[in-house]
Amino acid sequence: MATHHTKMLIIGSGPAGYSAAIYGARAMLEPIVVQGLQPGGQLTITTDVENYPGFADVIQGPWLMEQMQAQAEHVGTRMMWDTIVEVDLDGGPPFRAIGDSGDEYIGDTLVICTGAQAKWLGVPGEQELGGKGVSACATCDGFFYRGKKVAVIGGGNTAVEEALYLTNHSDDVTLIHRRDELRSEKILQERLFKNPKISTLWNKTVESFAAGEDGTLGHIVLRDTVSGEVSTLEVDGAFVAIGHAPATELFKGKLPLDGGGYLLTEPGSPKTEIPGVFAAGDVTDHTYRQAVTAAGMGCMAALDAERFLAARED
Ligand SMILES: Cc1cc2nc3c(=O)[nH]c(=O)nc-3n(C[C@H](O)[C@H](O)[C@H](O)COP(=O)(O)OP(=O)(O)OC[C@H]3O[C@@H](n4cnc5c(N)ncnc54)[C@H](O)[C@@H]3O)c2cc1C
Numbered sequence: 671m672a673t674h675h676t677k678m679l680i681i682g683s684g685p686a687g688y689s690a691a692i693y694g695a696r697a698m699l700e701p702i703v704v705q706g707l708q709p710g711g712q713l714t715i716t717t718d719v720e721n722y723p724g725f726a727d728v729i730q731g732p733w734l735m736e737q738m739q740a741q742a743e744h745v746g747t748r749m750m751w752d753t754i755v756e757v758d759l760d761g762g763p764p765f766r767a768i769g770d771s772g773d774e775y776i777g778d779t780l781v782i783c784t785g786a787q788a789k790w791l792g793v794p795g796e797q798e799l800g801g802k803g804v805s806a807c808a809t810c811d812g813f814f815y816r817g818k819k820v821a822v823i824g825g826g827n828t829a830v831e832e833a834l835y836l837t838n839h840s841d842d843v844t845l846i847h848r849r850d851e852l853r854s855e856k857i858l859q860e861r862l863f864k865n866p867k868i869s870t871l872w873n874k875t876v877e878s879f880a881a882g883e884d885g886t887l888g889h890i891v892l893r894d895t896v897s898g899e900v901s902t903l904e905v906d907g908a909f910v911a912i913g914h915a916p917a918t919e920l921f922k923g924k925l926p927l928d929g930g931g932y933l934l935t936e937p938g939s940p941k942t943e944i945p946g947v948f949a950a951g952d953v954t955d956h957t958y959r960q961a962v963t964a965a966g967m968g969c970m971a972a973l974d975a976e977r978f979l980a981a982r983e984d
Pocket residue numbers: 681682683684685686687704705706707708709710711712713715716718719720721722752753754755783784785786787788806807810811917920950951952953959960961962964
């Protein structure tokens with residue numbers, strides 16, 4: 671078991687963590703990134719990325735994250751293949767974190783970038799057709815379904831927002847919900863019901879996703895929750911929009927969380943309630959959830975961490 675000390679301890683290695691590391695390293699804070707179980711974060715499980723600025727041609731998610739990691743390392747970041755299992759924020763700075771390896775990490779500042787995971791239905795075909803017609807992000811993937819037939823599964827704000835967003839690309843959007851009314855805000859419902867491009871299928875659960883002849887999504891198998899009847903819906907794309915789970919288990923009772931479990935920060939800032947502890951990316955953002963916004967927040971957190979340390983030296 672070893673102890674590692676740094677001026678900037680970063681938990682998480684998605685776009686937020688790597689961006690914080692790039693800025694932190696260039697400010698001579700010699701950051702340590704504890705990468706967690708998914709080095710590179712959520713973009714490592716996708717294929718085409720067309721909306722990260724700086725690349726005129728389509729790039730691959732895993733490649734983009736390899737580049738970010740390499741860039742962070744080139745400027746002086748230390749990467750640790752470890753997962754934090756416990757944090758002690760009392761009385762800090764410094765803040766203490768314990769890795770699954772048994773190693774101890776001490777940070778004069780702490781930047782939390784543990785991200786979030788989309789919730790999936792867990793039905794047959796969903797995983798196999800991920801990136802081949804099944805997605806959990808209309809902002810990310812909607813563009814690939816221009817002029818095609820798509821469905822959104824869910825009944826909350828996210829599902830309605832995703833359906834409305836998809837009408838920018840498709841004239842045939844079906845919202846599938848397991849109940850006969852939506853949970854989303856009334857104003858969103860009004861917009862949805864007024865939109866001629868969106869139809870609704872009530873009282874339906876997804877039994878499975880099935881591939882067409884070309885190996886991409888061909889149809890969704892549905893079951894009526896009232897009659898039990900099974901039917902199929904032919905679509906080119908299906909967007910699962912049943913929510914996200916932020917990775918904040920470690921911080922329960924230690925930092926304030928909102929009702930959805932996201933870390934709360936000062937509005938417009940990565941500062942948490944504890945001076946010297948910052949949060950960036952999807953772990954604190956249930957609105958935008960994009961690689962570029964996560965990277966931007968990582969940059970903000972690193973700049974604030976640097977200012978925090980400088981003020982302590984004065
Ligand atoms: C399939 C898919 C496709 C997408 N496509 C796009 C796209 O085209 N364009 C776009 O802009 N966005 C896209 N997104 C969204 C984008 O990936 C996220 O907004 C972005 O990755 C969030 O970055 P993050 O750094 O906040 O967290 P994440 O990428 O979620 O990374 C979280 C990191 O925290 C680590 N971690 C978690 N817990 C611990 C712990 N206890 N100890 C140590 N480490 C920990 C994980 O290992 C991981 O490295 C997509 C998302 C998905 C799922």
